[in-house]
Structure formats: C-alpha cells, structure tokens
Amino acid sequence: MLGSSSSDKSFPPACPSAALTSILWFTFLDNVDPVTKIVHVPTTSKIVDSVVRDIHAASAKSISMVFSIFLIAVVSMTETECERSLGQKRDELTLKFQEAACQSLQKANFLASHDLQLLQTFVMYTLALRQTCAPSALWILTGIAMRMAQRLGLHRDVYRVEFSVFETQLRRRLWWQVVILDSRATQLSGQSHLPDPLISNSNTRLPLNILDEDMSRDSSEAPVECTGLTDMVFCLIRYEFGQFLRDPEQGPTLFDQKIPLTTKEEIISRFETLLELKYLRFCDPSNPLHLLSSFMARSGLCKLRLQIHHPRHRPEQAEGSVVKRDVLLVISLKMTEQHNVARSTASIQRYLWHMQNYFQADAFVLLLIELRKLPGHQLAHHAWQQVAETLQYQPQIINDTQSALYAEIRLLILRAWTAYEEHVSSHCSVGSSTSFLFRVPDFVETLKSQVASNQSEDMRSAAEVVGDLEQSYDFDVNWQSWDELLSQPCRDDFFFNDSDCLS
Numbered sequence: 001m002l003g004s005s006s007s008d009k010s011f012p013p014a015c016p017s018a019a020l021t022s023i024l025w026f027t028f029l030d031n032v033d034p035v036t037k038i039v040h041v042p043t044t045s046k047i048v049d050s051v052v053r054d055i056h057a058a059s060a061k062s063i064s065m066v067f068s069i070f071l072i073a074v075v076s077m078t079e080t081e082c083e084r085s086l087g088q089k090r091d092e093l094t095l096k097f098q099e100a101a102c103q104s105l106q107k108a109n110f111l112a113s114h115d116l117q118l119l120q121t122f123v124m125y126t127l128a129l130r131q132t133c134a135p136s137a138l139w140i141l142t143g144i145a146m147r148m149a150q151r152l153g154l155h156r157d158v159y160r161v162e163f164s165v166f167e168t169q170l171r172r173r174l175w176w177q178v179v180i181l182d183s184r185a186t187q188l189s190g191q192s193h194l195p196d197p198l199i200s201n202s203n204t205r206l207p208l209n210i211l212d213e214d215m216s217r218d219s220s221e222a223p224v225e226c227t228g229l230t231d232m233v234f235c236l237i238r239y240e241f242g243q244f245l246r247d248p249e250q251g252p253t254l255f256d257q258k259i260p261l262t263t264k265e266e267i268i269s270r271f272e273t274l275l276e277l278k279y280l281r282f283c284d285p286s287n288p289l290h291l292l293s294s295f296m297a298r299s300g301l302c303k304l305r306l307q308i309h310h311p312r313h314r315p316e317q318a319e320g321s322v323v324k325r326d327v328l329l330v331i332s333l334k335m336t337e338q339h340n341v342a343r344s345t346a347s348i349q350r351y352l353w354h355m356q357n358y359f360q361a362d363a364f365v366l367l368l369i370e371l372r373k374l375p376g377h378q379l380a381h382h383a384w385q386q387v388a389e390t391l392q393y394q395p396q397i398i399n400d401t402q403s404a405l406y407a408e409i410r411l412l413i414l415r416a417w418t419a420y421e422e423h424v425s426s427h428c429s430v431g432s433s434t435s436f437l438f439r440v441p442d443f444v445e446t447l448k449s450q451v452a453s454n455q456s457e458d459m460r461s462a463a464e465v466v467g468d469l470e471q472s473y474d475f476d477v478n479w480q481s482w483d484e485l486l487s488q489p490c491r492d493d494f495f496f497n498d499s500d501c502l503s
Contacts, residue, residue: 210230
C-alpha cells in the first residue's frame with residue numbers, strides 16, 4: 001500500500017533543482033492548498049526552503065512533507081502541464097516523488113509518531129493516491145490517518161495548556177479533512193453501511209474563517225474571524241455540510257420517515273440561508289475558488305433535497321403523482337447541470353484533480369429513470385443534452401465493461417432513449433420543426449453497437465436486472481438493488497459525495 005521497499009535505496013532522496021522546486025511549490029499553492037488547507041503556508045514554506053537548501057541536514061519528517069507536497073503538486077497537473085513546466089512525464093514524476101515520500105515517512109517512523117506534522121504529511125500523501133490506489137487499499141490508508149488523528153486527540157476539542165491557539169486551528173483543519181477523506185474512502189470501498197462512532201462522538205469545532213497570515217505560533221488569543229471569504233471558503237463549506245449532517249436535530253431528521261416533508265424542507269432552507277449569509281453572498285464568480293465553492297454548495301443543497309424526495313426514503317409515495325416525480329426530474333437534472341458546468345469552466349480546471357473524485361451517480365441514475373417514465377417532459381430535450389455532456393466527462397460509463405453498475409446504467413440509457421424517441425415519433429412528423437430530435441446521439445449508437453457485439457455479455461446479463469429494477473416504477477423502483485450497485489467498490493470519477501455530501 002505504501003509503495004515498494006525502500007531499504008535498498010539511498011537516503012535522503014535526490015531533491016529537484018531550485019527552479020523545479022519553485023514550480024512545484026507554487027503549483028501546490030495554486031492547485032492544492034485552497035481545496036485542502038491542512039498546512040500553514042508560511043510555516044511550510046520555511047520547511048520547503050530548508051530542505052531544498054540542504055537536504056542532508058534536514059530531518060526525515062521535513063523531507064517527507066516536502067516530497068508529499070511535490071507528489072500532490074504533480075498529481076494536480078495535467079500531462080501537458082507537467083511536460084511543459086517540469087520537462088518530464090507526469091507518471092514518471094508521480095512514481096519518483098511517491099517513492100521518496102514513502103521512504104521518508106518510513107524513516108520518520110510515522111506509524112509510531114505522535115507528531116501533527118507527520119499526520120499532515122500522510123494525509124497529503126493519501127490524497128495524492130486517490131486516483132491510482134484501489135478503493136479497498138485507500139480505505140485502509142484513510143483508516144490509518146483516522147487512528148493517527150485519534151491518537152493525537154484531534155476528535156476531542158479540549159483546550160489544553162500545551163495546545164496554542166495556532167496549534168488548535170491546525171488540529172481542527174486537519175481533523176475535518178481526515179473525516180472527509182475517510183468518509184469518501186469508506187463509500188468508494190463499499191463500506192458506507194458501517195457506522196463510525198469516532199466521528200459521531202467527536203466534538204471538534206470547525207476551524208476559523210481566517211487567513212494563514214492571521215495565524216502565528218506566538219498568538220495567545222484566537223484571531224478575529226474575517227467577515228467575507230478567505231482561502232478557507234471551500235473547506236469551510238464542506239465542513240458545514242458535515243456538521244449539519246451530524247447535528248441530531250438536523251441531518252438525521254432528513255432521513256426520518258416520520259418527519260413531514262415540509263419540516264424537512266424547512267430544515268434545508270434554514271441551512272441554505274446559513275450558507276448564503278456566511279459564504280455564498282460574498283462569492284465573486286471571477287475568483288476560481290469562490291466559483292468552485294459556490295458550485296459545491298449548490299450541488300450539496302440539491303443533494304439534500306434529492307434525498308428527502310427520493311423514493312427510497314419515501315415509501316408512502318408508492319402512488320406517486322406526476323407532480324412529485326417532476327420534482328425528482330428537476331432536482332436530478334439540476335445536479336447534472338452543475339456537474340457539467342463545473343467540469344467545463346476553464347477557470348477552475350486547476351482543481352480538476354480534486355473534482356474528478358466526485359460525481360453524483362445516484363442523481364444521474366435517477367435522471368435516466370425519470371426520463372424513461374416522463375419522455376414528453378418539457379425539459380426532456382435539454383436533459384438529454386446534459387446526459388450527452390456528462391458522458392463526455394465520465395467516459396468510463398461507456399467504456400468500462402467490467403463494472404456491473406456501468407453495465408446497468410448503459411442499459412438504462414438505451415431504454416430511456418427508446419422511450420424518448422418513441423414519444424417524439426408519435427408527436428411530430430418527419431420534416432416538421434421538431435424532426436431534429438430524431439438525430440440519434442453518438443453515445444446511443446455506441447451503446448447499440450456494444451449490445452450487438454459479442455463483447456457485450458455484461459450488458460446482456462444486465463438487461464434482465466435493469467428490467468427488474470424498473471418494471472413497476474411508480475416510485476417503486478427496487479432501490480435496494482441500485483443501492484447495492486452504487487455502493488460497490490469502484491474507481492468512479494465521482495463529483496460530489498453521493499451519500500453524505502461531505503466530500
């Protein structure tokens with residue numbers, strides 16, 4: 001899990017040149033730090049400078065942090081950016097820095113340490129591995145981070161003499177990042193059904209909305225929170241969702257079938273107002289981090305509303321009306337739109353490495369089911385445009401022939417498109433102004449070819465399952481079957497956390 005053995009390799013590892021180090025450090029500041037905020041930039045900058053100046057005089061702890069920063073900086077770059085800026089292939093640099101970071105962590109004996117900086121380093125190392133590490137292995141790594149955090153007492157927000165104001169803020173930032181990272185790894189590994197009492201019983205507060213420059217090791221009093229937004233905005237909004245869902249009077253209430261829908265809507269509206277007052281009203285669309293934060297908040301709120309209207313949480317709607325089903329189509333379409341806009345907006349591509357891990361598969365599946373049952377809806381044509389765009393950003397849905405989930409989604413796409421095509425055919429004539437709707441998208445032609453080929457046994461076997469899942473859908477889909485598929489270990493490019501809105 002931690003890479004190849006480093007016992008036969010010289011230590012310390014070779015450090016990049018000063019020029020490359022500068023590029024990697026500023027890439028980290030631009031692409032990584034704003035969406036993680038687990039290090040204090042002024043302090044970390046000094047560590048980087050000291051290691052680069054004389055790596056042989058540096059401690060294994062400092063070296064491991066610097067190479068983990070180099071690793072995650074490279075991971076955040078595209079192949080083209082890597083070759084243009086660093087003159088080397090991305091995969092080669094990733095492997096090189098991963099081995100160096102791993103070796104340094106082992107030399108620092110991080111598993112036996114009680115050191116906050118080593119946990120920061122290990123979390124960065126783990127974040128960098130998300131795109132290449134098997135979900136089951138990633139879950140083990142995040143579990144290690146969670147246990148290290150517990151050993152440091154990060155889950156208990158107890159004021160102690162030995163914890164300065166500065167360290168208290170770093171501890172809070174790190175704890176919430178570990179919670180989010182572990183929650184997502186738990187879901188991707190198919191273990192989201194397992195409760196985590198450590199998270200449930202934690203009383204750690206959210207970190208303050210302050211700039212790194214406002215924090216000092218010598219501070220004796222907590223700095224005054226900023227009015228407006230700081231570089232903490234993206235992380236704080238994520239943490240607000242986590243705290244909301246953990247609050248027994250709010251989050252859990254949304255999934256209580258005894259609570260009226262109107263009460264649930266009021267709870268979400270109050271939370272939306274809180275986010276609006278504290279963060280969203282200050283967002284400047286010209287600021288990439290603000291824009292990403294706004295996308296994330298809006299999608300998270302849509303996810304909460306989708307949850308309270310979702311058939312799996314509302315069995316009393318077995319006799320669901322078209323009006324109720326229309327709500328599901330509108331919300332799931334909005335979430336799909338937000339995903340596509342975020343993926344296509346040039347100014348936030350620097351954060352794409354982080355966004356690639358989150359895509360609302362549940363909402364996408366629900367949108368397809370709704371399109372199949374409501375092919376004549378006024379938003380149907382627009383919805384199919386969004387489906388096509390989503391498949392451009394999530395090509396694994398079409399290309400991954402090993403995933404049972406994707407096989408069933410492909411069948412669902414074909415059945416929904418067939419329903420749409422039949423509806424259009426029966427409501428317009430060839431040559432009319434709406435005849436352009438008969439143009440079959442490329443992805444539909446591709447899926448039809450897959451079904452017809454000898455290489456699509458996965459789709460043929462999935463056909464019966466999809467039929468069973470949908471056969472009596474009037475708010476009566478077998479969501480347990482879909483849930484089992486959605487919770488299987490996978491390597492999805494998920495955009496926003498499908499179950500807990502934390503990630």
